[in-house]
Amino acid sequence: MPRKPRNHNPFSTLLLPVLLLGAGLGPAGAEAAPRRATYVDASSYLQDEVDFEAWFTLRRQLRLNFDAICGDTFCEGDYTNIQALRFVCSVQRLTGRVGECAWSFAASEESVDPARGRIGLDAPAWLCRSPLAPGTTIEALLDALQGEEPLYAALPGTALTLYDGLVDCL
Structure with a gap:
């Protein structure tokens, strides 16, 4: 059975930076918390x-x-x-x-x-x-x-x- 292409939600791409900023991992928090x-x-x-x-x-x-x-x-x-x-x-x-x-x-x-x-x-x-x-x-x-x-x-x-x-x- 052929695989169907995965549907990517464009909102998840936009939401990720907001979540990272909220978690303190945005530009200011990036220096304090190493990105892993x-x-x-x-x-x-x-x-x-x-x-x-x-x-x-x-x-x-x-x-x-x-x-x-x-x-x-x-x-x-x-x-x-x-x-x-x-x-x-x-x-x-x-x-x-x-x-x-x-x-x-x-x-x-x-x-x-x-x-x-x-x-x-x-x-x-x-x-x-x-x-x-x-x-x-x-x-x-x-x-x-x-x-x-x-x-x-x-x-x-x-x-x-x-x-x-x-x-x-x-």
Whole structure:
């Protein structure tokens, strides 16, 4: 189901400076209180059902895309059972700009000590950061990565893909 463009309320843009002034964060208060961006998980930022569905569909499709290529690529080396854990993005609460997206992975290699019968474990984990262009919004990211193969879709403002980020990481 295609995502509908998000309707932005022009009054929220006009209201923000008034709220900041009222909170003492306007020109005079800006010197007294440092300006900090507040980031939240993408799932906490998204407001409407269409965006939620796009986000959870994206995460599901990424896992399916990774599972489909793992055996022929990343899972041929030392670890044959790499598992995609979670794709997560931080989003600036006021602007919708993505701070960073990362995808976590884990694997294991078990071994048996023939003399003692003990099982040993080597269990690495990776956090693969996505090669996003600065200023990317969560809406633009969701639009760019919808479909059945988001792993190979060009990220907004760049020719890179999430797959490119994995090659550098795994």
